[in-house]
Amino acid sequence: MNNLISVIVPVYNGELFLERCLNSVLSQTYNNLEIIVVNDGSTDLSAKIIDRYSKSDRRIVAIHQQNKGVSSARNIGIRNSSGEFIGFVDGDDEILPDMYEFLLNNLLKYNADISHCGFELVKNDKLVKFHDxxxxxxxxxxxxxxxxLSGQKVEPSTCNKLYKKAVLSNIKFPEDIKSNEDLLFNVEAFYKSEKTVFEDVVKYRYFHHSDSASRTSFTEKKAQDIYEVAARIKNLLTEDSIQKNCERFYISKLLTIIKSLKQNDLYNTEVSKKIRAEVAGIDTRKMGLRIYLTKLILVRFPFLYNFTRYIYDLFFIKNQKWKNHS
Structure with missing residues (x-):
């Protein structure tokens, strides 16, 4: 294999983790890489680290821009890429040594447009979640x-995936949206693909940092962004073969937004009222008992929400203790 892979690494104030990230990319067993590192207006030492690495390895391309957000940084990377294939790595994460060899092997072997792998999540130096x-x-x-759309086996992140660049033509990360942008990008990419291949073997390592942009508190803006992503996906996927799954995804997403608004004392905001009004008009009787009851409680009888949460937590904790004891 001699196919060039463009790896796009957006960075914002990542001085504490950037060297670890770049070293993991530079150490790949597949070395025909173009590593595009986009400094998104960092105010720490990230820019100096990027420039130092770009001088020491010709595969690294350094791009500096004013702070415009991770979506803008990724889009800049795509526009400046030369590879036949494209991958993304966040500047505070790392990849296992053979990730791109693994992904490219599967992509070429099965003539797929997108290849993706398993991942693990590290929080406070402890492994808390993994798909393997x-x-x-x-x-x-x-x-x-x-x-x-189901989110059960496949991670909506872009970082554990390798894409044929041709599939990404005319697809951009939404720069007006700060939440769920990876999900929207992937739905559009999967929609343009003919075949995807997934092997659930850990090759990507996410790190959970308390100050990460993706883990800030829930706000009206975040609710509006997630709603906008769900609406765009609903409007894109209209074919009969996917419409039923899309409708289930859409109502589940809206109910999740309402629940988060409720939990953050934002239930009576305008965005909450708008989403609840839409959910009230959706017939959920054939979407399963869980969705039907969740809608009933969150939209019709919100005063029951805290009580039902208490009962669920009580049962769940008691059940877990029983399992652990047995």
């Missing part, structure tokens, strides 16, 4: 989209 079941999925467009 060994499950293998070779899927057509609509099968892949169904997995993305």
């Amino acid at each position: 079941t060994g499950v293998f999925l070779e899927q057509n467009k609509f099968q892949g989209l169904s997995e993305i």
Whole structure:
């Protein structure tokens, strides 16, 4: 294999983790890489670290811009990429040594447009979540989209994936949206693909940092952004073969927004009223008992929400203790 992979690394104030990230990319067993590091207006030492690395390895391309957000940084990277394939790595994460060799092997072997792998999540130096079941999925467009929408096996992140650049033509990260932008990008990419391949073996390592932009408190703006992403996905996926899954995804997403607004004392805000009004008009009787009851409580009888949470937590904790004891 001699195919060039463009790896896009957006960075904002990542001086504490950037060297670890770049070293993991530079140490890949597949070395025909173009590593585009986009400094998104960092105010710490990130710019100096990027420039130092770019001088020491010709594969690194340094781009500096004013702070415009991670979506803008990724879009700049795509526009400046030369590779036949594109991957993304966040500047505070790291990848296992053979990730791109692994992803490219699967992509070429099965003639796929997108190849993705498992991941693990590290929080406070402890492994708290991982996907490493060994499950293998070779899927057509609509099968892949169904997995993305369900969120059960397939991670909506862009970072554990390798894309044919041709699939990403005319697709951009939404720069007006700060939440769920990866999900929207992936739905559009999977929609343009003919085949995707997924092997659930850990090759990407996410790190959870308390000051990460993706983990800030829930706000009206965040609610509006998630709602906008869900609406754009709903408007894109209208074919009969995916519409049912899309409708279920849409109502589930809206209910999740309402629940988060409720938990953050934002239930009576304008965005909450707008979303609740839309949910009230959706027939959920054929979408399963969980969705039906969640809608009933969050929209019709919100005063029952805290009580039902208490009962659920009480049962869940008691059940977990029983399992641990047995």
